Amino acid sequence: MKKIINDPKNYVDEAMEGIVAAYGDRVAFFENDKRVLVRAGKKKEGKVGIVTGGGFGHLPLFLGYVGEGMLDACVVGNVFASPSYTKMEAGIRAADAGAGVLCLYGNYGGDKMNFRQAMEDCADLEDIRCEELLGTDDIASAPAEKMDTRRGVAGIVFAYKIAGAAADEMRSLDEVISVTKKALGNIRTMGVALTPCVVPEAGGPTFFIGEEEMEVGMGIHGEKGISTSKIMTADEITDMIIDKIGEELPLLAGSEISVMVNGLGATSLEEQMIVYRRIAQIMEEKGVTIVAPHIGEYATSMEMAGISISVFVLDEELKKLLLAPAATPFYTNISR
Amino acid sequence: MIDKESVREGFQRISKKIDENKERLIELDRQNGDGDLGISMSDGFHAACEFLEKTEEKRLTQLFSQAGNAFNEAAPSSLGTILSFFMKGIAKDLKGKESCSTKEMASAMQAGIQNVMEKAGSKAGEKTILDALVPAVHALESNEDAPWMAAAQAAAEGSEATRQMKAVWGRAAYYGEQSIGILDGGSYVGALIFQALSEGKGERANGKL
Known part of the structure; x- marks a missing residue:
């Protein structure tokens, strides 16, 4: 199979370097970590942080939506593999501006267990209020009565847009959660x-x-x-x-x-x-x-x-x- | 008593044991995984040991938590993540302590198992590392004499019993019925961990790690 790549081992990191080289006016690596992408510039104090994350290989998902009016941070794993929870902790810390953090991500086993450990640690050790909402929009992945086992796919971009816009309006974490939940249901x-x-x-x-x-x-x-x-x-x-x-x-x-x-x-x-x-x-x-x-x-x-x-x-x-x-x-x- | 020094020793023994069995783990994982089990476990325990070697920290919560983090960074595979959840659960249960008894360690390990089951949504009987950890920690809790030896024995038997189980998690699950008869590599890691801990040179009777 033909691909335009260098060493497959560097696939993710080199693509990430390209993203920041191209859009460095809008996004940056958090603490020089190529797996944690954040909005460039200063955080807006008191704004709810919106964080997502997941495996690589879906561009523009997930990291392409970090920026004004949408996400604050995105944690990036290897191709089709969840990032480690330590990276997710960094993403949550990066997005926290004192008003709590919403982790909004797709319903996949690896992402779920790692995000949950990271949220627990951030709440225990950093005193950051963290909540989660999962994208479960793929109707082909399970019948309606098993909605909570459905996978999250492209529709999550709409949810990013709603959550991000609500947070940028300086709504509280509870308000952001409530409107994002409504969106996910629709x-x-x-x-x-x-x-x-x-x-x-x-x-x-x-x-x-x-x-x-x-x-x-x-x-x-x-x-x-x-x-x-x-x-x-x-x-x-x-x-x-x-x-x-x-x-x-x-x-x-x-x-x-x-x-x-x-x-x-x-x-x-x-x-x-x-x-x-x-x-x-x-x-x-x-x-x-x-x-x-x-x-x-x-x-x-x-x-x-x-x-x-x-x-x-x-x-x-x-x-x-x-x-x-x-x-x-x-x-x-x-x-x- | 179990304190920083014995935790550090315990991790080093595990790391050595994993390295000695690296080829065996790679071989086990090749049967129905991608063969990286031996490598990721070796990397993970080396990273945890390196942290424990360097740190000035004495509090058990911080030691286990940060060892778990170092392990997770170095071994972000599913099994690596599960093992760091085990360490994180242990950490949380030992809050405020710089040392603990074997009994207290056993109940902390029980909390570690709880954390794994909660986060990963798995339980014993599903051909995973839990099939070694669950009986081992149970034996550790219920044996007054030589609890670590009893735990090692229970872990080994638990691991061996995974041959009869059908895989429901990870790549092995794709093999369904065909996974029966194959020893689960994750459970073998669990057995090695308790084997290493029990080889505390006659110290097992007084509960030292």
């Missing part, structure tokens, strides 16, 4: 994968997808989805995903939603636009208004081909926070 995602990805140190794909096949609901590390099916057209894929999401979220006439069409790494923007066109048609038929469509690569799986669609049902408060300004290396929103 976000659902589902995707299809067409080709596998390759972990650099492994050198070859760790799972396979047949030439004429696609994996419906596959996770961003190649976790098993709902089914393997023959490749469908863009409209068929879109209809299937919106139908599934519609079983869980009210897509009612007169309501407002935001939509994210996310490329998994090797799917062209043209294909994403074909998918978005179909979503726009469906929503128009339903009388649902789409606010601030997000189309592009938000959460990838290195060179995996495929897309995911996220739907975020809005109310006035969520809409206002979604449209608030943000300026991070991979997410810019100027006031509309």
Whole structure:
């Protein structure tokens, strides 16, 4: 498998060096640690800190959303592997500005156990109030009655936006948690994968997808989805995903939603636009208004081909926070 | 009594024992993992020993907590993380002490096991290191004479019993039924830890680590 890399061992650190070289005006390493990325400049005293973290290999997720209006710190692991809790402790310390810290991250075993140990230590030893909320937007990863075992995927970017905007408004930790919880309840995602990805140190794909096949609901590390099916057209894929999401979220006439069409790494923007066109048609038929469509690569799986669609049902408060300004290396929103 | 000096000695004995069994651990892990078990455990215990060698700290909570941190930094694999949770749980239970008895250490280790189960969501019987730690700590708590020897024996038996279990965690779980018959590498590490601690040259009877 071909990749443009140097030594696979340096894959993460070299990419991190590139990020800071490119966006050093907005982000920096915390205490020279290449695995803890923070906003550049001084912390705003009394602001709630928003921290995330997870394995590498999903850019722009997770670290691409560190910056004004979104995250304060992101802790970075190896490819598809949780960071150690000592790094997470550093991330929490970095984000703390006296008003407590919200750890907002995807529902994965390794991340969960490490974040929980880090939160416990920060509370015990540093007296930082830490709370957590988990992204569980992937509807293909478990049935609705087992919601708390679902994985977090691209939809968490919407949650970052809401939490970050609320924190930048200087809301209290409890207020930030409450509005972010509301947002998480209104976000659902589902995707299809067409080709596998390759972990650099492994050198070859760790799972396979047949030439004429696609994996419906596959996770961003190649976790098993709902089914393997023959490749469908863009409209068929879109209809299937919106139908599934519609079983869980009210897509009612007169309501407002935001939509994210996310490329998994090797799917062209043209294909994403074909998918978005179909979503726009469906929503128009339903009388649902789409606010601030997000189309592009938000959460990838290195060179995996495929897309995911996220739907975020809005109310006035969520809409206002979604449209608030943000300026991070991979997410810019100027006031509309 | 168990104090800083005996903790340091204990960790050194474990580290030596792990190094002596490095090849065996690599071999065990190759059966259904990626083979890095021997290396990460060796790195982890070396880092913990290095910390204990250098530190001026005497309080047991800080010693175990920071040894756990050093271990986690050097060995951020799943098993490495689990073992540092074990150390963190021990640390929390020994607050305010610069020394403790074997009984107190046994109950601190029980707290360590609790921390592992809580954070990782696992329990004994699932073909993990807990299958060695749980019986070992139980034996340590309930044996008045030679508790460390009893613990080592229980850990070894517990590890051996993982052959009959089906893996539910980590990469080994992909092998499902095929994992039956294979000794779990993590539990073997648990057995080595207690074996090393029991080899305190006749000191086991008075409860020194």
